[in-house]
Amino acid sequence: MLNGLARELHYQYRCMRLGWGFLTGRFIHCNLQITYRCNFKCQICDFWKVERSPSDELSLDDIRLIGRKLNRLGTLIISLAGGEPLMREDIFDIITALNKARHFPILITNGWYVDETTARDILRAGLQEISVSIDYRDPRKHDAQRGIEGSWDRAVRALELLHRHRPDRRNRVHMISVLMDDNLDDIEELIRLSREVGVTYMINLYSWNRGSKRRREPQTKVTEHLLGLKRKYPEFVTLTTYIERLDQAIAEGGIGNCQTGRLLMNIDTRGNVARCTETLDEPVGNILADDVMAIRERLWKVQREKECAQCWTSCRGFAESMFMPPRLRQSREFYTSVQRH
Template identity: 30%
Template structure:
């Protein structure tokens, strides 16, 4: 079996694990990402961010040895993607030591999220030598708009630093890290959405992520008192703009718009306080772990672990984590953050992979299929065990989900017999 197909099988196994792990509120596979906030300190005062108002004291932040120990725990949990953020992570004096430790300890993809203002030639060269996978730089519009949101002179400084990064990447022959922009959608910058996509692409960047500003969403819409929340006129413009963005997302070959199409479609409704009509299931505390600068595991539903008291795996598999996952499933907030996931993709993805296998009979890998079949049988056993303790009303859902697993199992068995 070719490498691409093998990777698809791995993704398929993960998707099944996430899907049914969410159903039983217990992780069946390692998380996809770990977001690690190294500090709450920041050198900017962005309009939509209040992290600088209550920064963690330096003495309360995790020490370098503590962070290194956590990185090793992340590695041992077989997490492949680690994202360092802040605050502004470069404000930590040990930043390079920490990131280098992560990249040299077999964590496959290590990214950083930064405001991009603290770069100089020395820092850029050090960043390139860290073997990072991706650098995300926050920009919220073109010059005038961005500087209104992030501070005077920030746009010019960041763009200059991006140019330096690209220059040194080219000069020393680095293909990585890839470079992208994180854009927070506010009332002030909706007119800049399309121009920023073109700017990023024209500047030789690789990607852009568009995220709506996060408040207590429907409450914010009802109160209509915050200048950051889009007005009705802005929402009308956004609806038109997102159609064009979706078209670009589907046609651009040399640039990635990372935001999911379903999220783009739901943006205008989100800002109007409407629940998305799409089949979203939130995978917070299943697909990702978020660690703050004090070593606490946290989610939108609250803190559920402390790495100064228990190991990462103990916290991740704890009863406190299970409570958080149950709360997440009951959540009624109007949320469109990137931890949501369209659950309807599961069976489609299964069928897609298996159909490709049917077309490549000579390249099929029976060992991998058998492994996946055993995993599916394992999930069936777990669901049957959980099913026995569910209330009658909930049993209907479990029966439906079990039926999906039986279909996958039977398809895999058929493949084994061919």
């Protein structure tokens, strides 16, 4: 009983600190690149095209230090990014370390490495949210896009296992799709599939500066169609404000007034800190070597002085959507989805 009470107090304390970040416009999200290794060969990504080694990655002790340093900025949503994050054999220890440092660790996975034990243990370790990528209702199309036969079946199985081992409804499990030029008609069927499995559904626009030379965003307006699906299916939990700006993002190649560097940052596999994954080659410091408050000031300076309008990915979109008017609607929508599902 005491352990249960301690966990609840720890959760509520983190929520309070994160909420303060929302109220004050401070950093709320960090993409932490824990590996660039990946077992898939996705057409829309190029990380897998370069040979990677675990020796090129942050150690567990490095990540523990990063968690403690970031704590000075508040409680953050820390996205364990890649590559495929579940290729890290110490993933359970990484999640535990960031949880103990009073952050909310989350991750996106292709689902290949999720078995019964992994599903149970990553959630027990304190993973707040996990999303499994499925882009098409047709398994053959998904497998072709991801470059691995059987990947669709493994992804669905991963969602089933994660849902089964979910300790609390506040531990969110999503199916997530990259919105492309040939899967808009799949979205409703994928939402229905997520409902059958018992999980929620989200969409994302992929970075246009990585992967295939051919642009893969939809070639038609999508906002009205997707808002209709959101009204129809409560399982579709992508924030309304994010969806409302998709047509503009697609038509203009992104959304202006980017707030990365103020609300969101990226830390690569060497500890170098930049505004986002689009600016990996423009670091402002190294989290392992530099003072985190000095890094914060440099990020804010870059954000103020360097305008960017090159994307509308979900990590940036979520952070900025929570600050867009009407803010009360976004907050209510987010917390309602957590409590309902």
